[in-house]
Amino acid sequence: MTILYKADPERGKQWAQHFAQKAPDVPFRLWPDIGDAAAVRYLAAWQPPAGIMQTLPNLEVIFSVGAGIDQFDLSAVPEHVAVVRMTEPGIVEGMTEYVTQAVLTIHRDLLDYATLQRERAWREMPVRAASTRRIGVLGLGMLGTAVLNTLRLFGFPCAGWSRSQHEIEGVECYAGAASFDAFLARTDILVCLLPLTAATRGVINRHVFATLPKGASFINVGRGPHVIQQDLLDALDSGHLHAAILDVTDPEPLPPTHPFWTHPRVRLTPHIASATRPESAVDVVLDNLRRHRAGERMIGEIDRTRGY
Ligand code: NDP
Ligand code: OXD
Numbered sequence: 071m072t073i074l075y076k077a078d079p080e081r082g083k084q085w086a087q088h089f090a091q092k093a094p095d096v097p098f099r100l101w102p103d104i105g106d107a108a109a110v111r112y113l114a115a116w117q118p119p120a121g122i123m124q125t126l127p128n129l130e131v132i133f134s135v136g137a138g139i140d141q142f143d144l145s146a147v148p149e150h151v152a153v154v155r156m157t158e159p160g161i162v163e164g165m166t167e168y169v170t171q172a173v174l175t176i177h178r179d180l181l182d183y184a185t186l187q188r189e190r191a192w193r194e195m196p197v198r199a200a201s202t203r204r205i206g207v208l209g210l211g212m213l214g215t216a217v218l219n220t221l222r223l224f225g226f227p228c229a230g231w232s233r234s235q236h237e238i239e240g241v242e243c244y245a246g247a248a249s250f251d252a253f254l255a256r257t258d259i260l261v262c263l264l265p266l267t268a269a270t271r272g273v274i275n276r277h278v279f280a281t282l283p284k285g286a287s288f289i290n291v292g293r294g295p296h297v298i299q300q301d302l303l304d305a306l307d308s309g310h311l312h313a314a315i316l317d318v319t320d321p322e323p324l325p326p327t328h329p330f331w332t333h334p335r336v337r338l339t340p341h342i343a344s345a346t347r348p349e350s351a352v353d354v355v356l357d358n359l360r361r362h363r364a365g366e367r368m369i370g371e372i373d374r375t376r377g378y
Contacts, residue, residue, distance in 0.1 A: 073112040073359070074126070076101035076119065077135045084348035085114070093356055114355060122146055131362055133355055135346055137161050137213065139372055140266035140293060149374070154358060157370040158351045162216045164344025169217045169261055169291060172315040173226070176259055176287045177203050181313050181337060200225040206257030208273075209292065210236045210243065213344075214263040229253060233376075254281040259289065266293035267377035274298065279305035287313045291343040294320030299330075306335045317343040 073089070073096060075082045082100045089098040099105050101119070110126045114133040119125045123146075131152045132142065139155050147153060175181060179195050186193055205221050207214045210232035222228045222240040229242040231253045236243045244253040254260070260282060264270045274290070275298040282288075288311060290297055299320065305311035315337045319330065322341055330336045358368040372378055 071111050072097040072099055072105065072109045073114060073355070074099050074101060074104055074110045075114045075135075077114065077116040081135075081346075081348055085352060088349055088352035092352060096356075096359070112355075112359065117141060118147075123148060123151075131358075131368070133358070135351065137344075137346075138265060138293065139378065144374060144377075152362070152368065153372050153374070154368050155370045155372055155378075156346050156351060156354070157212055158346060158354045160347030160350050161344045162212060165213045165263075165291065166216050166220050168317065168339075168343035169263075169289060170220055172289045172291075173205060173221060173259055173261070174224075175315065175337070176289075176313055177226075181335070185334065201227065203227075204229065204256055204258045205261065206231065206253055206259070207261045207263055209263035209265070210238065211263070211265075213291075214261075217261065217263065229256060251281050254278060255283065257282055257286060259287050261289045262292040262296050264292045264296060265378035266295055269377070271295050272298050274302070276301040276304065279311050282311070284310050285312050287311065287315075289315045289317075291317045294318045294322060303329060303333070306333065311335075313337070315339075317341055 075085050075098065079100070086098055086100060089096060097109070104110060107126055108128055111128055111130045112133065113126060113129055114135055116135050118132060123129065129151050131154060132147065133154045134142070134156050137156050139153055142153065144153065177200065182195060204227045207218050207230045210230040214230055215238060218228050218230055218238060218241045228240060229244060230236065230238065231244045231250065233246065235245040262274060264273065272295070274296050279301060288302070302314060306314060313335045316330065317339045318341055324330060324338065330338055354369065361368045
């Protein structure tokens with residue numbers, strides 16, 4: 071019943087230490103030292119090996135080491151192999167910090183002040199009350215909900231949009247395609263925290279930017295392919311969209327010639343909004359191993375028909 075880890079090797083060493091401490095009875099191996107391939111029932115990976123079922127014929131579960139599973143080619147993974155996304159609390163904490171700083175950067179005009187600093191211009195701008203800056207989060211899952219629960223404490227009017235109807239205290243919840251435009255029209259800072267699926271690829275496009283109020287801003291911490299990048303550049307260049315803070319792009323890494331690098335209204339970070347923390351990740355995986363062996367549904371098991 072071996073668990074095989076195949077992702078960042080440095081973090082893998084930390085996973086190995088935590089497994090050795092917390093579950094010395096569970097055989098844990100680091101790719102490419104797979105040992106007896108037939109004994110590998112569990113794989114923790116960012117990218118599974120090519121020809122996964124030929125390499126690991128008795129695989130039962132793939133644990134993503136990240137919250138997203140869009141990097142997996144699910145067509146190469148047979149139905150009987152469960153796929154589980156990462157739900158450990160460190161990812162939630164990191165994402166809440168990142169989105170809060172991005173929202174406050176836009177809300178307190180820090181991008182504009184950075185421009186003024188470069189010009190050595192000592193000039194004040196009026197401060198806008200949080201109660202007049204409406205936040206809208208696409209995706210009301212583990213991360214979107216946590217982010218909104220923090221942002222509403224600042225007094226921002228908060229809303230979220232998801233596939234199914236949610237109820238979150240202090241958050242106006244919109245659901246489905248029919249309410250999308252109403253959600254956008256009331257949003258001054260749009261945050262993308264959707265999973266990347268066939269239904270959400272390209273969902274942030276010229277229609278979205280045109281429906282947001284003039285002067286709105288955009289934060290992408292979901293995935294690069296959620297956005298039609300030329301539409302984002304056009305919306306910024308027309309002045310309709312004020313600014314964009316992008317942690318994810320398409321492709322990654324972003325090529326040196328890409329216009330996002332030098333655009334005055336774009337701030338970029340290299341997909342660092344939040345990262346899985348090995349210590350708590352191992353706790354979550356061990357809990358799921360116990361559930362799997364007991365025949366229970368695992369936490370974070372994805373629904374293949376929805377793709378997330
Ligand atoms: P969850 O699966 O918990 O939540 C996904 C949410 O998106 C749900 O509310 C779901 O709706 C909604 N959704 C999915 N498809 C649609 C659709 N077609 N229309 C409307 N709503 C939809 O995901 P997490 O919150 O854990 O993570 C979200 C994403 O964040 C990850 O998939 C990953 O891409 C990204 N991420 C980025 C990181 C970074 O460092 N930049 C780090 C970690 C994650 P419903 O509730 O109705 O099912
Ligand atoms: C994740 C990510 O999905 O790092 O966890 O983007």
